[in-house]
Amino acid sequence: MSDFETSDVSCPSCGAPMTISTANSINAWRHPWAREQVRSGAFHRFGCDACSETFHVERDFVYHDSDARQFFVVYEPTSATAWQEQERLTERLCVETFQSGPSGVEQLGLTYEIRTVFGRRALIDKLLIADAGLDDALVELVKLELVTSVPALGARPLLEVMVTAVSATDDVIELVAYDREGEPNPIEFSADLRRYRDFENQRSTLVERWPNLFHRTYRSYHRLAVEPARTLRETP
Numbered sequence: 727m728s729d730f731e732t733s734d735v736s737c738p739s740c741g742a743p744m745t746i747s748t749a750n751s752i753n754a755w756r757h758p759w760a761r762e763q764v765r766s767g768a769f770h771r772f773g774c775d776a777c778s779e780t781f782h783v784e785r786d787f788v789y790h791d792s793d794a795r796q797f798f799v800v801y802e803p804t805s806a807t808a809w810q811e812q813e814r815l816t817e818r819l820c821v822e823t824f825q826s827g828p829s830g831v832e833q834l835g836l837t838y839e840i841r842t843v844f845g846r847r848a849l850i851d852k853l854l855i856a857d858a859g860l861d862d863a864l865v866e867l868v869k870l871e872l873v874t875s876v877p878a879l880g881a882r883p884l885l886e887v888m889v890t891a892v893s894a895t896d897d898v899i900e901l902v903a904y905d906r907e908g909e910p911n912p913i914e915f916s917a918d919l920r921r922y923r924d925f926e927n928q929r930s931t932l933v934e935r936w937p938n939l940f941h942r943t944y945r946s947y948h949r950l951a952v953e954p955a956r957t958l959r960e961t962p
């Protein structure tokens with residue numbers, strides 16, 4: 727089921743009071759309009775009657791698609807610096823959600839993609855990657871390579887890099903890079919999908935080096951800043 731609540735806010739442009747409805751959780755399978763709104767960027771976007779400006783509201787909510795088996799816990803982008811804590815929250819929430827249901831639901835939870843994401847753009851990123859049938863952990867390694875090969879980007883710790891499109895026919899992943907706090911001058915990039923396939927061919931080695939990137943719920947290259955690669959076992 728989906729669960730919405732209303733709240734009183736002020737327009738960020740002109741300060742006019744308004745009442746908006748935002749989600750605590752959405753079930754995208756039951757409410758495909760919500761899924762479409764998320765993808766188009768219209769979800770949690772509101773227009774002010776007084777000044778006609780539009781604005782987005784970022785808030786914590788659960789994006790649940792029981793058909794696509796996605797359970798994405800979305801947090802405000804500003805809490806991304808505390809991702810370890812948010813990841814533990816996601817895991818607790820999953821235990822509550824999947825273990826408190828009818829029998830069989832617990833087993834069902836194991837077949838879900840469960841993710842900790844920060845902000846609406848990160849949610850779109852995960853949905854586009856899933857639609858294209860790609861592994862999000864491998865896409866994060868493509869992003870990391872891109873960020874570290876462009877010195878101006880690597881020097882920005884609050885940088886976020888998000889997928890905006892995947893084209894299998896053109897063999898490219900389109901991305902946008904922007905600063906987490908405020909977003910002046912987003913930079914658009916393309917990455918070669920062939921590079922993704924190189925990583926795919928080395929997947930088992932990469933999983934061994936960065937197990938948490940592949941097994942925990944916060945699948946972002948940012949976690950590798952505090953979780954350095956494991957030394958691989960020497961083959962005798």
Ligand SMILES: [Zn+2]
Nearest residue numbers: 737740774777
């Ligand atoms: Zn206004």
